[in-house]
Amino acid sequence: MILIIIFNSSRTATGHFAPVNRLRTRTANNGAIMNKRIADLNKYLADKGLKITRQREAVAQVFFDTDGHISAEELYTKVSRSYPGVGLTTVYRTLKLLKEAGLAKERRFAEDSQGVFEKEDTARHHDHLICTRCGKIVEFKEPLIEKLQEEVAQRHGFSVEDHKMELYGLCSACRTA
């Protein structure tokens, strides 16, 4: 005997069953705490005439709950644990939206590596020290350098919207080893 129960699911053309219920009950819209960043994203989407979807909220929520740097692939894995049925494509697309909305920032520390993302508000105005041997990454702030950057830009008629500064070298552990 074969018993098949399809309960409020969305069967896609390729045979995938999206766990709609689980996803829906967990999203911010349905009772959970709607944090400010999700609200910011939703506002951005509404302003642009884009749609607020379960998948976007799921990706955004997991992203906002993550500290430090995370790649699209890693985020996909992490999202899949809580909200299976969200595709890697959607993770990429949502990260792109988060960047556009000014909520995420993309970085790439090595030429041949994949991009990593971090929350814009914690990313703002900090730069990175990268150990070329062990890959260790240290974040730092240097307001004086920022000031000089502004001055240099002004001298050349530029207005600065963003900057990237990375220092490559050896950390103390690798230098003594």
Add this chain to the structure above:
Amino acid sequence: MILIIIFNSSRTATGHFAPVNRLRTRTANNGAIMNKRIADLNKYLADKGLKITRQREAVAQVFFDTDGHISAEELYTKVSRSYPGVGLTTVYRTLKLLKEAGLAKERRFAEDSQGVFEKEDTARHHDHLICTRCGKIVEFKEPLIEKLQEEVAQRHGFSVEDHKMELYGLCSACRTA
């Protein structure tokens, strides 16, 4: 009637005829001015037990004759005009060698763009202002920022080997437009 003349050519397995003579008579080794950078490259190759070849000299020569930034693809096109029969693969390989030899530096100004290369001695200790609208790139030097970078690194136990600093914004033309 079919007449085939093969004149001191190197017929590869895929039917390509490399114009060996033309290439040879034009290389630095055969009478032309051997500039210092080519000599540096040759010394590097010799030290590493690698070989000095016509192709490597051709790519290096054209690269050294180029000012500013050039991509591997562009360099390939440019080399092909003077020295046809040099493959794109070899251009990539030679640029890699030039980097290792400390004669070239690779940069990547946009996340999704191809890498561009510039001569190391002109690249050293200068950074870039990039217009996010028109793509204009302005180079600048700011020794004071370098000094501060060293200090910051030291404070975190790092020794600086290299750095990357890019300021993104709008140039005067794009700002007023």
Add this chain to the structure above:
DNA sequence: CCGACAACTGAAATTGATTATCATGTTCTC
């Protein structure tokens, strides 16, 4: 609540820069 339509989704295909493969060619050393 309903319908319609534009936006969204995810799997698979595609892209594009770069690298690996491999059969043949070339350099350099003795």
Add this chain to the structure above:
DNA sequence: GAGAACATGATAATCAATTTCAGTTGTCGG
């Protein structure tokens, strides 16, 4: 000048990221 090691170039492979496309779902006006 013989041989071993390295180099070459066409092609295939790689890999993150994007595009495609058929099917699905938000959103807005009634």
